[in-house]
Amino acid sequence: MTESTGGIDMDEESSGTIKKFAFVNRKAPYGTIYALESLEVVLISAAFDQDVSLVFMDDGVYELKKGQGTKAVGMKNFSPTYRALEGYDIEKLYVEKESMEARGLTEDDLVVPVEVLTSEEMATLMDEQDVVLSF
Amino acid sequence: MKFGILVNEGPYNHQASDTAYQFAKAAIEKGHEIHRVFFYHDGVNNATKLTEPPQDDRHIVNRWSKLAEEHGVDLVVCVAAGLRRGIVDENLASGFRISGLGQLVETGIQADRVVTFGD
Amino acid sequence: MLHIVNKSPSEKNALDSCLRTVKKGSSILLIEDGVYGATKGTAAAGKLAAAMADVQVFALWPDLEARGMQDNVIDGVKQVDYAGFVDLVAADKNVQSWL
Incomplete structure (x- = not known):
């Protein structure tokens, strides 16, 4: 058990159970810490072999914007981490089309390949989840 | 039924911790089990024993300890979020323990429902 | 699915986003500042009333009462206490908070 991950020594009850986890990101990066700390949970969840999806809606879409440079604000640029998720077998990234378009963005503006879903498709995806964690 | 609870905001600034507490209390009164309450983001500030609200206000930290x-x-209390905000064993209120984010994911796996309270 | 909204519709878009992605047969519970979304005469009231054809809407009365809004609730919105909140979470297979 490492200090950063804590309970990764899974007991009998949790090993073998695979649940659908969705992490819903609806907040812009840097203005608040939610986006960064949410990403930390996502990385930990990879160790539990669950069926993980990341959802980006509303201002959460801004988390994926290309070209983030944080030197002048003196904060850590965590946007490259989204590109590293694949290495953790976290490959289901969903962006709501309406949210992306309402912010004048297209898929080409994002740091990672994502699947773009309509609101209706997003509704179905979320309805299918076992655990929805919102940050 | 087994409930997991995630608290993402500190006490007093936001109602999240109050609502989470009322929910937990009601669930227990109805015979349900609270599998775990996980404190994340500024929610870790619910765990400091240095909290001293005015006498006519509710004591959010002690209320959790009593539960x-x-x-x-x-x-x-999430260790990483706690370290960021100065919540460590030395100022931890009774009934709380510090552990990793894995405990949150584990609650998601083991509890029947996880309810998030935050801003 | 139970959707929990805790933001005033005049300040944040949480209720809007919830209504955009709520499936027929789901429930919405308004808590904390979210209870303002359950009250009459707001800019958001029409949208919520329209959604009520497909979803059940609940509001946490301790939060309505704390804000003095207990007599302003839209017809058809059911009021629950914390025990009712617990029942709603238990009744649906999953729950999402629109923070």
Whole structure:
């Protein structure tokens, strides 16, 4: 058990159970810490072999914007981490089309390949989840 | 039924911790089990024993401690979020323990429902 | 699915986003500042009333009462206490908070 991950020594009850986890990101990066700390949970969840999806809606879409440079604000640029998720077998990234378009963005503006879903498709995806964690 | 609870905001600034507490209390009164309450983001500030609200206000930290004492509720403070905000063993209120984010994911796996309270 | 909204519709878009992605047969519970979304005469009231054809809407009365809004609730919105909140979470297979 490492200090950063804590309970990764899974007991009998949790090993073998695979649940659908969705992490819903609806907040812009840097203005608040939610986006960064949410990403930390996502990385930990990879160790539990669950069926993980990341959802980006509303201002959460801004988390994926290309070209983030944080030197002048003196904060850590965590946007490259989204590109590293694949290495953790976290490959289901969903962006709501309406949210992306309402912010004048297209898929080409994002740091990672994502699947773009309509609101209706997003509704179905979320309805299918076992655990929805919102940050 | 087994409930997991995630608290993402500190006490007093936001109602999240109050609502989470009322929910936990009501669930226990109805015979449900609170599998764990996980404190994340500024929610870790619910765990400092240095909290001293005015006498005519509710004591949010002590309320959680009492719930742990009376009902054996597992109150877990995220170690990484706690370190960021200066919540460490030295100022940890009774009934709380510090552990990793894995405890949150584990609650998601083991509890029947996880309810998030935050801003 | 139970959707929990805790933001005033005049300040944040949480209720809007929830209504955009709520499936027929789901429930919405308004808590904390979210209870303002359950009250009459707001800019958001029409949208919520329209959604009520497909979803059940609940509001946490302790939060309505704390804000003095207990007599302003839209017809058809059911009021629950914390025990009712617990029942709603238990009744649906999953729950999402629109923070």
